[in-house]
Amino acid sequence: MRVHTFLTECLFLAKCVHAVLKQLQDILKEASRRFSMPSPGLCEGQLKQENFILGSSTMDQVKGVLTLQGEALTQADINIKVAKSSQVMHFAFRDDKQWKLQQIQDARNHVNQALQLLSSRDESYTFKTGAEVNKLMDAVMLQLSRARNRLTTPASMTLPELAASGLVKMFTPPMPGDVMVNFYINLSKLCLTVYQLHVLQPNTTKNFKSAGSSVLHNPGAMFEYNNTKFEVSHVHKVECVVPWLNDTLVFFTISLQLCQQLKDKISVFSSFWNYRPF
Template sequence: MATTGGRPDDSSTGHSNEVETLQREYEWLLKFEVNDIVEQLQGVIAECSKRFPLSIPGHHQTDARSDKFVMQNTIATSADQIKVVATLTGDSISHADITLRLPKHAQPSQRTIVQNDAQWKLQQIQDAGNHLMQAMNLLNPNRVGGKFEFISGQEVRNLMAAVMGCLGRGRACLVVPKKRTIEDIMQGRNMVPPLPNDVAVSFYVQSYKLVFAVYHVQKDSHGQQKFDVLQAECSVPWLSEALVLFTVALQLCQQLKDKVEVFNQFNDFVVPEKL
């Protein structure tokens, strides 16, 4: 006698089990693993922030570190054209002794000093620190227990995108100096004695280096403005450390985004209110 009906659909049962397993993994990710990675991220950003003169709520503000550098002329600048001994304190050149030799200038030998009472502000360092602080604030919401309570992957992706935006802008402040016109540079005359009106100098950061640039403004045979550029530079160890930490933090953010994206193909599970 023939029987009616058939065997249960094993494929549908298997698919249901797979979805349930993925759902549990997703819940675990959002409730526990995300917070573990966020904690790691907080640690990296906190470590990076120690390199900057930041005032962090709840933390004792230590004095800005001070380092003296003898800057080295670049390949395009001969050894005796620029001599600079600069002291970098936090986000400012607190002191610098500058000697220039400009053969094409009416006054070929010049010496000037940046003094402690008229420090040279390095806006790049201040801006990078501010972006770092913004990233830190995003990861330190006022919550009981200090934990995030995510219910969807989109929330995680949004948070990581915001944090990566802050970190990316902070890193870019150090790596890519803002372009300035020669007129803007010539306005920065906080040195004693002042340099001649046709000589401008600038301190700026480029990646892990402190750069000192000299611009000798001249007129060509047609009366058009031109200028000779001389440079000296030095490596700043703490800037190098900060850039590495910026990169590590960005990588952690991307890894967390990637983990969440794995579940995105399943229409973004939603974690129940009570797990």
Template sequence: MDGTNKVLAIENLRQEFKWLIKNEVHKVFGQLKEILDAAARRYPVEIPELETQVRQEKYVMATSTQTSQDQLKCILTITGDSITAADMTLKLHKHPNVVYHTMIAADSPWRLQQIQDSGNYLRMALCSLVSIPENLEYVSADEVLTDLDRVLEKICRARNTLAIPRKRTIDELMNSKNMKTLSPALPSDLAVSFYLQAHKLIFAVYHLTQAGGTVKFETLQSESPVTWLNEVLVLLSVALHRAQQLRDKISNKLGGFYTLAILLRNK
């Protein structure tokens, strides 16, 4: 390949790259705004600068296959990101004749921090997109990837916060501020937890026992599907996929450009 053709090949790749940045980047950013706006409207909490409002929803928890119906009963109301009412009845395998009953009241709600945290990450992703002028002319791939990666990270955090709850130790569960919202308080060898996982709300009970100096615990669990949560996770997954597609296109074009430049230089 002579010098003229080398220059033409590199120039063609450069033009393809410029076309991609000019015609695809802001188009995808606009699509991401629409998708994230749609996701934000489904959150049951107020998200600053977005059209959201606090909603109240009632759930009747259904026991899992490992837990019988008479062992665990729970009816609760969630207002925004807090459980503002709950009525719980527990029976343990080792004490089948003992029934534990406790409640959560509106004056001492149980916070579901995952909802607020996820909403905050979503807001940050949208703020990052809004801060990019629609007429901004990117001149390099690095500039695009910097903005895109900032948005991608926040969307990923918003999704994972809801889909994959942080694992907590038994000590963390026992000493949680939320445990103090229960009335009457449960015995010291019992802890309960509410959390979101994938498209479900989970209610878990942990019973601690000691045998030979080893601490063990038995777990009972019930759950309920959460409609808005499923819709939000789908929308966030779509946004992640669309953003990653754009990132791959840019990276592939950039990689192809550098590869060709090196090959031509070595000939």
């Protein structure tokens, strides 16, 4: 009787495992496709260009239009109202420049690594133990968690790192030394942060304390760059939702739930699977 139960449970679990793996592959292929959506009527390698309007309110100090193509910002057109003079400054990406969003690139790479793990165990493969299935699920879940974290957790940067980044060389006309910008992804949103600075005079720097690393620095943050001390006077953040990034986060959540559900089933049946009746 126990042998019969063992064989029945093993057969059920083996079929269940491959059914879940197939479902995971289908979901993650759809997620991967979102990262490289071709433009209608164009070749597969030609990615769709999407325009996003930032700061549509008339009261906004910062307005802009960003063009996203896959993982790269290919165009940016930004208007910044200077706090003191109310003068509007206009900047755009140089024609020969585009800015890669490393978060999107990394998330896509983690999704593809998860797909490679799943494809290494096709329907002809026979799992020997429940522990082997758990090991595969843990590896897939690690990649999916890393993919999700890249989109939900923007990188912290110091203000000197931001001042030295390649972004300052992207624009025409060149941005003045008292303005800095940063682009990043937060969940399903494309974000633009603008920092307006003022130079600290030597006789006012006795209480100078350099700010640490952060995703978003507040007014009053101080830093030193090229032997000059600055203080952030104004911070403006504008953002917009990228629908396909929202889709991918949903796919990650569903996939992680499927992995955990399979692990839960394995734990229930592991005593049968690991039993050796002969």
